[in-house]
Amino acid sequence: MKKSLFISFILIYIALFIRVSKSDCTSYKCIQAGDQCGNGETCPGGHFCNTWFDIPVCVALLPAGETCTRDQECQRGLSCIIDSADRYCSNSEYKGYGEKCVDPMDCSRSLDCINGTCYRDQTDCVSTSCPAGKFCNSATKMCNVLLKTGKDCDFDYQCEYGSICAITPNSANKTCVAMYSKLEGQPCINGENTCDIGQSLGCVDGFCKKYNPDTAGTKACSSNSTCPGEAETCICNKFGGIDGKCQQTNVVGPECKTATLAYFDCIKDSGCPLIVDNPDSPSSCQSKECGKQKCNYEDLCFISDYQCNPVRLGYCPEKSTSSSLSIAFLLHTLLISFLLFI
Ligand SMILES: *[C@@H]1O[C@H](CO)[C@@H](O)[C@H](O)[C@H]1NC(C)=O
Ligand SMILES: *[C@@H]1O[C@H](CO)[C@@H](O)[C@H](O)[C@H]1NC(C)=O
Ligand SMILES: *[C@@H]1O[C@H](CO)[C@@H](O)[C@H](O)[C@H]1NC(C)=O
Numbered sequence: 001m002k003k004s005l006f007i008s009f010i011l012i013y014i015a016l017f018i019r020v021s022k023s024d025c026t027s028y029k030c031i032q033a034g035d036q037c038g039n040g041e042t043c044p045g046g047h048f049c050n051t052w053f054d055i056p057v058c059v060a061l062l063p064a065g066e067t068c069t070r071d072q073e074c075q076r077g078l079s080c081i082i083d084s085a086d087r088y089c090s091n092s093e094y095k096g097y098g099e100k101c102v103d104p105m106d107c108s109r110s111l112d113c114i115n116g117t118c119y120r121d122q123t124d125c126v127s128t129s130c131p132a133g134k135f136c137n138s139a140t141k142m143c144n145v146l147l148k149t150g151k152d153c154d155f156d157y158q159c160e161y162g163s164i165c166a167i168t169p170n171s172a173n174k175t176c177v178a179m180y181s182k183l184e185g186q187p188c189i190n191g192e193n194t195c196d197i198g199q200s201l202g203c204v205d206g207f208c209k210k211y212n213p214d215t216a217g218t219k220a221c222s223s224n225s226t227c228p229g230e231a232e233t234c235i236c237n238k239f240g241g242i243d244g245k246c247q248q249t250n251v252v253g254p255e256c257k258t259a260t261l262a263y264f265d266c267i268k269d270s271g272c273p274l275i276v277d278n279p280d281s282p283s284s285c286q287s288k289e290c291g292k293q294k295c296n297y298e299d300l301c302f303i304s305d306y307q308c309n310p311v312r313l314g315y316c317p318e319k320s321t322s323s324s325l326s327i328a329f330l331l332h333t334l335l336i337s338f339l340l341f342i
Helices: 002-020 253-268 284-302 323-342
Strands: 046-049 057-060 077-085 086-090 112-114 117-119 134-137 142-145 163-166 175-178 203-204 207-210 232-237 244-248
Touching: 253 284
Parallel strands: none
Antiparallel strands: 046 057, 077 086, 112 117, 134 142, 163 175, 203 207, 232 244
């Protein structure tokens, strides 16, 4: 009797220990098209984990018109719409409040198309229903003007495009701070994106410090918060494991800084709503006005080793980073024209 009680205690203790020591490292494993998925592995770019069958596998993202169950199954720039009883991928739901529409499907889900304009009662807002330059105040359900840098805030989405709700020196409250504007030695929170990456600063132990990429992959971690923010992620040593190493996943340097700020500046000046259901649609205001900046931002700020071959936005121009690549492309084009000709 006593013995079984003792064993139960041990078991409860072990259960608690496992719970407490559960790690937040990011399991990362790229798999191929056709591979079994569903345990957190990442399908290659342009594919999703199709769970419609008993054994889920990576299959190609669905083009417009194909039956879907959620947005993530559709090609980038499409959303999974409900049209009476049908659900299918469609170039829809990319407009925000106040934009001209023909069909309610043009507008984000929270909006109707009334008198040719995407509309929702502005005293009952949700995140996708406020016009450009405003955010939805979840307490009052009213759209408020985005807060300028220096204003007190609680969340990033309340701050002007290109600024972050961040801790600030000499203030108990968080305030809106321009992205990548904090100097060496200023306090920061890991992953906040406020330290000046243009000066190669990252958030380390609560302060913006010079980031040393040579140390990437050497520091043991159990969560992102122990890794230099802005640049590194705690990647598990083995898939599903609990111990990890801090690996550089984001670019630090002036190229990424310039590209990011150019993208947000463009959105700010464009008068486009930032939060719509399908911003990647080539027809969205932000794609039309700031597509070039968005392509640049995506090309220059992420380290593709940790992205499992991402697919670029359909409207982005061919990358011209390597001359050998463009020569290969030219030869390829010549060959195809030749084959078509004969
Ligand atoms: C750690 O950071 C990565 C990359 O930004 C993110 O995908 C992941 O969700 C983060 N993990 C936790 C536990 O916050
Ligand atoms: C739509 O137009 C009608 C007629 O002009 C007007 O009465 C109604 O208030 C308009 N609705 C909205 C939401 O603007
Ligand atoms: C912090 O915010 C509270 C509530 O909004 C306000 O009363 C207080 O004055 C603020 N403190 C500082 C130092 O700005």
